[in-house]
Amino acid sequence: MSRKVIKSVTNLYDKKIERLAEVPDEKLPPLKNNKELKYIGRGISRIDGYDKVSGTAVFTFDKILKNMAHARILRCPHPHAKIRKIDITKAMNIKGVIDIITKDNTEKIDWYDGDTFIFDEHLRYQGDEIACVAAENEVIASMALKKIEVEYEILSHVTDKMTAVKEDAPKLYDWGNISPDANPAKYNRGDYEQGLKNADQIIEEEYNTQFVIHNPTEVHCSTVDWNGDHLTIWDSTQGIFAVRNSVAAALKIPQNKITVIKKYMGGGFGAKLEAGKYTVMAALLAKRIGRPVRITIDRKEMNLAVGNRPDSYQRLTVGVKNDGTLTALGMTMYGAMGAHRDGAGCQWPLRSLYKCPNVKVEEYHVAINTGRSRPFRAPGHVQGTFAFESIIDMAAEKIGMDPIEFRLKNYAEVEANWEIPWTTKLLKECYKQGAEAINWKSKRNKKAGEGKGPVKRGVGMASQIWWGTGGPPAYATVKLNRDGSVHVLSGTQDIGCGTYTILAQVAAEVLEIPVERITVSLGNTDEHPYGPSSGGSMTASSVTPAVYDGALQIKAKLMSGASALLGVREDNLVYSQGVIYSKDDKNKKKSIQEVVRETHEQILVATGARNARPQGVMLNSFGAQFAEVEVNLETGKVKVLKIVAAHDIGRTINRKLLENQFHGGIIQGIGYALLEERVIDHYTGKVLTTNLHNYKMPTIKDAPEIEVIIVSEGDDQISAIGAKGIGEPAIIPTAGAIANAVYNATGVRIRTLPITPDKILNQVYNIG
Amino acid sequence: MKEEKEKKEISRREFLGKAGTGVAGSYFILSSLKQAEAVAKENPLQPPETYFGNIQVQLTVNGVKHKVRVHTNTTLVELLRDRLSLTGTKVVCNHGECGGCTVVIDKKAVYSCQMLALDADGKDVTTIEGLLKGEELHKVQQAFIDKDGLQCGFCTPGQIMSAYALLLNNPDPSEEEIKTAMAGNICRCSAYPKIKESVAEAARLLKA
Ligand code: FES
Ligand code: FES
Numbered sequence: 006m007s008r009k010v011i012k013s014v015t016n017l018y019d020k021k022i023e024r025l026a027e028v029p030d031e032k033l034p035p036l037k038n039n040k041e042l043k044y045i046g047r048g049i050s051r052i053d054g055y056d057k058v059s060g061t062a063v064f065t066f067d068k069i070l071k072n073m074a075h076a077r078i079l080r081c082p083h084p085h086a087k088i089r090k091i092d093i094t095k096a097m098n099i100k101g102v103i104d105i106i107t108k109d110n111t112e113k114i115d116w117y118d119g120d121t122f123i124f125d126e127h128l129r130y131q132g133d134e135i136a137c138v139a140a141e142n143e144v145i146a147s148m149a150l151k152k153i154e155v156e157y158e159i160l161s162h163v164t165d166k167m168t169a170v171k172e173d174a175p176k177l178y179d180w181g182n183i184s185p186d187a188n189p190a191k192y193n194r195g196d197y198e199q200g201l202k203n204a205d206q207i208i209e210e211e212y213n214t215q216f217v218i219h220n221p222t223e224v225h226c227s228t229v230d231w232n233g234d235h236l237t238i239w240d241s242t243q244g245i246f247a248v249r250n251s252v253a254a255a256l257k258i259p260q261n262k263i264t265v266i267k268k269y270m271g272g273g274f275g276a277k278l279e280a281g282k283y284t285v286m287a288a289l290l291a292k293r294i295g296r297p298v299r300i301t302i303d304r305k306e307m308n309l310a311v312g313n314r315p316d317s318y319q320r321l322t323v324g325v326k327n328d329g330t331l332t333a334l335g336m337t338m339y340g341a342m343g344a345h346r347d348g349a350g351c352q353w354p355l356r357s358l359y360k361c362p363n364v365k366v367e368e369y370h371v372a373i374n375t376g377r378s379r380p381f382r383a384p385g386h387v388q389g390t391f392a393f394e395s396i397i398d399m400a401a402e403k404i405g406m407d408p409i410e411f412r413l414k415n416y417a418e419v420e421a422n423w424e425i426p427w428t429t430k431l432l433k434e435c436y437k438q439g440a441e442a443i444n445w446k447s448k449r450n451k452k453a454g455e456g457k458g459p460v461k462r463g464v465g466m467a468s469q470i471w472w473g474t475g476g477p478p479a480y481a482t483v484k485l486n487r488d489g490s491v492h493v494l495s496g497t498q499d500i501g502c503g504t505y506t507i508l509a510q511v512a513a514e515v516l517e518i519p520v521e522r523i524t525v526s527l528g529n530t531d532e533h534p535y536g537p538s539s540g541g542s543m544t545a546s547s548v549t550p551a552v553y554d555g556a557l558q559i560k561a562k563l564m565s566g567a568s569a570l571l572g573v574r575e576d577n578l579v580y581s582q583g584v585i586y587s588k589d590d591k592n593k594k595k596s597i598q599e600v601v602r603e604t605h606e607q608i609l610v611a612t613g614a615r616n617a618r619p620q621g622v623m624l625n626s627f628g629a630q631f632a633e634v635e636v637n638l639e640t641g642k643v644k645v646l647k648i649v650a651a652h653d654i655g656r657t658i659n660r661k662l663l664e665n666q667f668h669g670g671i672i673q674g675i676g677y678a679l680l681e682e683r684v685i686d687h688y689t690g691k692v693l694t695t696n697l698h699n700y701k702m703p704t705i706k707d708a709p710e711i712e713v714i715i716v717s718e719g720d721d722q723i724s725a726i727g728a729k730g731i732g733e734p735a736i737i738p739t740a741g742a743i744a745n746a747v748y749n750a751t752g753v754r755i756r757t758l759p760i761t762p763d764k765i766l767n768q769v770y771n772i773g
Numbered sequence: 774m775k776e777e778k779e780k781k782e783i784s785r786r787e788f789l790g791k792a793g794t795g796v797a798g799s800y801f802i803l804s805s806l807k808q809a810e811a812v813a814k815e816n817p818l819q820p821p822e823t824y825f826g827n828i829q830v831q832l833t834v835n836g837v838k839h840k841v842r843v844h845t846n847t848t849l850v851e852l853l854r855d856r857l858s859l860t861g862t863k864v865v866c867n868h869g870e871c872g873g874c875t876v877v878i879d880k881k882a883v884y885s886c887q888m889l890a891l892d893a894d895g896k897d898v899t900t901i902e903g904l905l906k907g908e909e910l911h912k913v914q915q916a917f918i919d920k921d922g923l924q925c926g927f928c929t930p931g932q933i934m935s936a937y938a939l940l941l942n943n944p945d946p947s948e949e950e951i952k953t954a955m956a957g958n959i960c961r962c963s964a965y966p967k968i969k970e971s972v973a974e975a976a977r978l979l980k981a
Pocket of ligand 1: 863864865866867868869870871872873874875884885886887
């Protein structure tokens with residue numbers, strides 16, 4: 006199938022991302038409905054399950070090379086300081102210490118878009134990197150860290166964004182503390198002031214959300230090995246090509262001199278989307294000492310230095326008529342991006358969830374002396390949806406409307422930011438099926454908190470919109486062997502979502518052969534064609550169409566081969582279950598094995614490409630989650646009894662894996678709503694929650710009953726496969742649904758996450 | 774902890790007496806590192822054995838007897854991973870907070886990052902690799918595939934070992950008992966609903 010290079014446009018946040026990419030030059034035939042498919046949509050078991058349950062899966066953390074040295078990083082104990090002097094003499098004298106690098110003995114290497122260097126003398130947060138030690142084992146390396154003597158000039162610090170924006174606050178950069186990219190970031194639609202004038206009711210509320218930490222179970226780590234001028238990196242990463250390109254730029258070596266490999270990784274959730282300083286340090290050390298180096302960071306460093314979801318202060322205003330029509334939406338928000346520039350906003354749910362002609366937004370992204378924020382599963386949308394869906398419920402209550410009815414009243418038929426229609430939007434269906442499944446009508450208290458006794462129950466809901474939906478460039482190579490077995494190769498990653506399995510299902514569907522005959526190989530920059538980073542719920546939606554294209558090309562080659570071998574015209578042949586028959590004479594047939602063999606091929610190879618995104622339409626996923634909670638007003642404890650998640654996510658490729666991923670997003674959402682918080686002592690500027698005891702993540706006991714309802718089939722304007730992506734949609738509405746349910750149960754509205762017992766009790770007893 | 778350390782060359786208590794320190798903070802044994810340097814000169818390509826310590830412990834891991842030299846502060850998980858290359862057992866927190874390093878000793882689930890290698894002397898340890906029979910999966914492992922009790926798979930060995938320990942002691946656990954037994958194993962991917970199903974399925978498979 007021929008190719009053409011086109012410009013593919015993605016509307017993502019406020020950016021219009023234009024990418025040139027090679028795509029199939031005709032539209033591929035879309036798949037049928039899932040009921041009629043044999044492999045796609047089925048809940049088959051993970052094909053990488055064996056490796057993971059047997060303990061034989063080699064994660065980056067487990068990569069051992071002969072003669073490998075072990076590296077650890079010395080980090081700044083202060084929130085803000087300058088290095089006066091570093092003395093490594095005592096540390097170097099420890100037997101078993103091989104080498105130590107610092108700013109004094111390495112070149113300056115730009116990092117974080119030129120905000121800083123791999124080793125900077127200006128240390129901007131507790132956890133900023135100072136030195137890196139290579140030793141014979143990890144214990145010795147850790148010991149050496151304690152023997153490095155650093156003289157600091159302590160600088161005054163600021164770890165709270167609302168203090169950091171004040172005139173007299175200590176400054177992190179020449180440009181101050183408010184990011185030049187958002188000082189403020191503004192958005193205006195229609196006439197906001199007029200919208201407020203037209204309103205019968207105006208609701209104004211303040212919300213705060215906390216910092217949370219990704220904390221994947223596998224720490225960030227790399228093993229690196231030089232062979233002459235070629236560097237091989239095993240990295241626990243969500244983006245092998247991103248790592249390759251950043252490390253090549255940092256070390257000033259060509260990209261073809263670096264191989265990045267990631268087979269299995271223990272979670273990322275956004276924290277592993279870019280190359281880490283640690284990988285560059287390991288490469289520098291490995292080059293100096295002439296040995297492979299394994300570098301790991303520990304759980305404390307995970308909680309200090311490799312990313313967090315930014316916090317937020319959101320002042321929201323809603324103007325509404327008594328008939329339920331929204332007339333104005335306003336938002337002023339501050340989000341802390343940590344010590345380096347990164348997005349910290351959350352305006353998009355407010356801008357895109359409902360129909361409202363008049364919108365005004367101002368966002369300030371603020372630098373503070375803490376670890377840098379990083380995208381975390383639906384960046385912005387999780388914070389924004391909690392606050393926005395809380396105030397939407399309050400607006401509905403104010404005018405005496407049911408929350409679902411209110412949302413339907415303001416249902417957006419057209420994407421208002423670009424004024425274009427959606428390819429598909431089945432949010433109404435999500436409301437309908439979700440409400441039925443949770444038993445909305447009978448379980449909802451007519452008046453919040455009306456239940457008897459100290460243990461109260463209630464239900465609440467919240468909606469979701471997300472980008473996802475994928476796009477080019479994304480490629481996959483499909484190889485068919487003489488025995489009819491198949492390889493699928495792509496330079497993307499499986500970060501636990503089941504990419505290995507779903508790609509096999511797509512190839513199986515097209516070639517009509519069992520999944521067991523297919524091997525999928527991912528995560529190698531040398532061996533695989535380009536595949537996207539695993540973020541933004543884009544992997545399935547980008548890569549499955551590429552596999553589909555590749556497999557169709559293989560099928561076309563087989564048809565043409567069979568035609569030559571059988572002497573039957575191609576349009577007189579049918580393909581069924583790996584055998585090609587003549588329509589007229591069923592005895593005239595060739596199996597795919599025979600075609601490969603008899604055409605004297607060893608392997609048939611084709612590389613498929615992701616199709617272009619359709620233009621003039623908007624692509625989003627949607628959903629609604631419904632929570633039933635129980636709140637004990639004597640203890641203040643909230644228990645989530647049930648979550649119903651009804652979503653429009655395009656095609657379901659594997660029902661079992663999809664459910665699992667939904668569970669994961671929802672339970673992380675419960676952690677966000679009720680448990681998790683990075684706590685900082687602003688006086689010392691230090692993080693108090695640096696281990697998994699103090700940083701509370703959900704356990705199996707916090708997992709409620711979860712019902713997942715998928716209301717969508719494939720969206721064939723997106724691609725022939727029609728998947729939109731599910732990783733992020735799953736977490737977006739959970740906290741909002743829980744907060745609304747807590748209100749319905751108790752009459753207590755919690756505006757600051759997490760919803761901990763103290764906050765409930767303080768409100769119930771009117772304290773504070 | 775039972776005092777069954779006949780075979781050990783030097784008991785833990787004796788050693789600590791000599792070293793005159795607590796376990797957690799101080800493990801730096803200068804004498805051994807000096808020795809190490811000498812060895813290192815002989816063979817500069819291999820990290821010398823003595824970097825790993827000089828106290829011998831003897832233990833059985835997955836049915837195989839091992840004699841290994843360790844430091845006083847070497848943990849069981851370090852012994853398993855760094856010395857025996859059994860990397861199926863993971864380190865997630867290294868602080869006894871997550872269950873990622875769970876192994877089974879005396880039918881009990883044990884956090885191997887919280888047990889000193891010295892305390893594992895004479896013990897019979899089962900790790901995730903030990904559940905396999907050749908290439909064949911144990912039924913608990915199979916159940917985790919069938920019910921998809923995992924996502925990224927990094928916490929999975931710990932989950933499976935906790936489930937295995939539970940089922941050794943209680944072949945027919947209730948849902949509450951499953952939750953209690955598995956509550957010490959954090960799964961950040963939060964595959965919990967399917968982990969719960971996997972454990973129930975494992976119980977069913979083992980009874981069948
Ligand atoms: S690694 Fe041992 S309990 Fe977390
Ligand atoms: S499967 Fe990823 S942490 Fe449990």
